[in-house]
Amino acid sequence: xxxxxxxxxxxxxxxxxxxxxxxxxxxxxxxxxxxxxxxxxxxxxxxxxxxxxxxxxxxxxxxxxxxxxxxxxxxxxxxxxxxxxxxxxxxxxxxxxxxxxxxxxxxxxxxxxxxxxxxxxxxxxxxxxxxxxxxxxxxxxxxxxxxxxxxxxxxxxxxxxxxxxxxxxxxxxxxxxxxxxxxxxxxxxxxxxxxxxxxxxxxxxxxxxxxxxxxxxxxxxxxxxxxxxxxxxxxxxxxxxxxxx
Amino acid sequence: xxxxxxxxxxxxxxxxxxxxxxxxxxxxxxxxxxxxxxxxxxxxxxxxxxxxxxxxxxxxxxxxxxxxxxxxxxxxxxxxxxxxxxxxxxxxxxxxxxxxxxxxxxxxxxxxxxxxxxxxxxxxxxxxxxxxxxxxxxxxxxxxxxxxxxxxxxxxxxxxxxxxxxxxxxxxxxxxxxxxxxxxxxxxxxxxxxxxxxxxxxxxxxxxxxxxxxxxxxxxxxxxxxxxxxxxxxxxxxxxxxxxx
Numbered sequence: 001x002x003x004x005x006x007x008x009x010x011x012x013x014x015x016x017x018x019x020x021x022x023x024x025x026x027x028x029x030x031x032x033x034x035x036x037x038x039x040x041x042x043x044x045x046x047x048x049x050x051x052x053x054x055x056x057x058x059x060x061x062x063x064x065x066x067x068x069x070x071x072x073x074x075x076x077x078x079x080x081x082x083x084x085x086x087x088x089x090x091x092x093x094x095x096x097x098x099x100x101x102x103x104x105x106x107x108x109x110x111x112x113x114x115x116x117x118x119x120x121x122x123x124x125x126x127x128x129x130x131x132x133x134x135x136x137x138x139x140x141x142x143x144x145x146x147x148x149x150x151x152x153x154x155x156x157x158x159x160x161x162x163x164x165x166x167x168x169x170x171x172x173x174x175x176x177x178x179x180x181x182x183x184x185x186x187x188x189x190x191x192x193x194x195x196x197x198x199x200x201x202x203x204x205x206x207x208x209x210x211x212x213x214x215x216x217x218x219x220x221x222x223x224x225x226x227x228x229x230x231x232x233x234x235x236x237x238x239x240x241x242x243x244x245x
Numbered sequence: 246x247x248x249x250x251x252x253x254x255x256x257x258x259x260x261x262x263x264x265x266x267x268x269x270x271x272x273x274x275x276x277x278x279x280x281x282x283x284x285x286x287x288x289x290x291x292x293x294x295x296x297x298x299x300x301x302x303x304x305x306x307x308x309x310x311x312x313x314x315x316x317x318x319x320x321x322x323x324x325x326x327x328x329x330x331x332x333x334x335x336x337x338x339x340x341x342x343x344x345x346x347x348x349x350x351x352x353x354x355x356x357x358x359x360x361x362x363x364x365x366x367x368x369x370x371x372x373x374x375x376x377x378x379x380x381x382x383x384x385x386x387x388x389x390x391x392x393x394x395x396x397x398x399x400x401x402x403x404x405x406x407x408x409x410x411x412x413x414x415x416x417x418x419x420x421x422x423x424x425x426x427x428x429x430x431x432x433x434x435x436x437x438x439x440x441x442x443x444x445x446x447x448x449x450x451x452x453x454x455x456x457x458x459x460x461x462x463x464x465x466x467x468x469x470x471x472x473x474x475x476x477x478x479x480x481x482x483x484x485x486x487x488x489x490x
Contacts, residue, residue, distance in 0.1 A: 006367075008359075015264040018255060018355060022264070082359045086483055089363070090370035093480045106363035108355045110263060114253075114327045118334070118351035122251075125335035126383070127391055129374040129400065137484030138371070146372055146398040153394030154387070155374060235338045238331055239382030 001103050002069040005076045006083035006092055008109020011195030016115065021107050025076045030068045032061055033078035041078065062091050069102035082111035086132055086160060113158040116191040116219040119201050121233030123189060123221040124156050133170040134161035144177050151181035156227060156236045159220040171220065175210040178222060182206055187223040189234040190214060203234045246348050247314040250321045251328035251337055253354020254282065256440030261360065266352050270321045275313045277306055278323035286323065307336050314347035327356035331377055331405060358403040361436040361464040364446050366478030368434060368466040369401050378415040379406035389422050396426035401472060401481045404465040416465065420455040423467060427451055432468040434479040435459060448479045
């Protein structure tokens with residue numbers, strides 16, 4: 001039985017991929033993904049069949065992959081970050097029953113929450129939430145409710161998709177919701193172009209965050225009440241120091 | 246300036262490590278970590294200096310690493326999963342100001358939330374929370390509050406440390422809290438020994454979860470209201486299918 005592998009390749013450059021992901025891509029006959037990601041790997045494999053669809057054509061892309069597998073050809077569907085976090089893994093599994101003879105396996109990768117956290121320090125060192133601010137697939141009231149619950153639970157928080165063409169003020173709105181509960185002094189940070197050329201980062205406060213210029217390649221971090229700015233690094237302690245002192 | 250690299254090596258076998266992590270370990274003069282993890286990498290590098298401390302001696306381990314760096318020797322402190330998620334990265338950054346001349350850099354890895362999710366299907370395909378049930382470093386009322394907020398926000402949820410020597414009933418207690426808000430039919434799953442020999446997994450309901458035998462090497466997943474069991478796979482849809490149908 002041929003398999004579609006949903007492969008997370010991490011934040012960008014090949015060095016952020018796991019060996020498992022590299023092995024699976026090397027082994028598969030067909031490789032598909034969003035055009036930008038295909039361009040990242042295409043040159044390495046002149047003998048493979050590549051396919052891609054533009055953004056927002058995710059369903060078509062998954063169906064193409066499942067059809068290849070149904071025809072007996074192992075196929076890698078490549079996603080940035082992790083294939084299971086706002087990625088294609090779930091959609092492939094939803095469509096799979098329509099493609100008898102094909103199977104789906106997920107190959108984990110480093111998602112932007114942890115690759116971005118590594119750049120800033122350790123903002124996700126204790127319990128945390130990940131919320132996407134994109135309202136393309138989620139109703140805005142649900143996004144706001146989740147922001148409120150994250151703030152009330154004193155979680156550290158990582159925000160994906162803080163700005164899109166359709167929602168330029170998404171981060172400003174999210175900060176307004178969070179500031180109903182959280183202090184303006186809450187330590188925050190953002191990273192742009194994680195693991196790619198032109199990477200930028202900043203550690204700041206929640207009071208300052210709404211005025212920051214973020215884009216669709218920015219990942220945003222909001223601290224919990226225990227998060228600190230230690231010499232420019234954003235750190236959410238796990239609590240070892242309390243056991244020691 | 247010599248550096249302590251907090252290196253996440255993923256869930257177990259070397260193939261789940263990123264190329265960046267493998268390169269950093271190969272380059273460093275000294276390598277430290279929890280004994281079990283050191284044993285995983287020791288044989289590959291006969292010419293390096295290794296150091297380890299038992300569990301619960303995390304502060305000592307970080308101080309040893311920072312001292313090596315202060316003495317001018319690049320050092321890798323190896324953690325399973327990601328070094329910034331309940332790992333050593335935060336503690337190193339907290340202690341760093343006491344070690345002038347040393348620096349700390351974090352190398353991201355695949356954390357159990359996403360490696361375990363890949364085994365089960367795609368349980369974390371939409372907004373989610375990660376909560377540790379260990380009460381060693383967190384007061385129980387805060388753990389319970391976060392469980393309540395995660396349930397009220399209809400997040401998918403990943404639980405680390407569902408059982409420990411000191412807290413054998415942690416998962417049962419957490420389920421009782423979640424069942425105040427969530428349906429007993431909520432789709433759940435667990436994975437034991439992710440990426441290692443003896444890996445096991447199960448997809449079940451929240452009603453059944455309290456009676457499961459979990460251990461400290463088990464990662465538990467609780468679905469949101471949209472999570473489904475599709476042919477034995479746990480899937481939290483991102484929502485593409487609503488756009489299509």
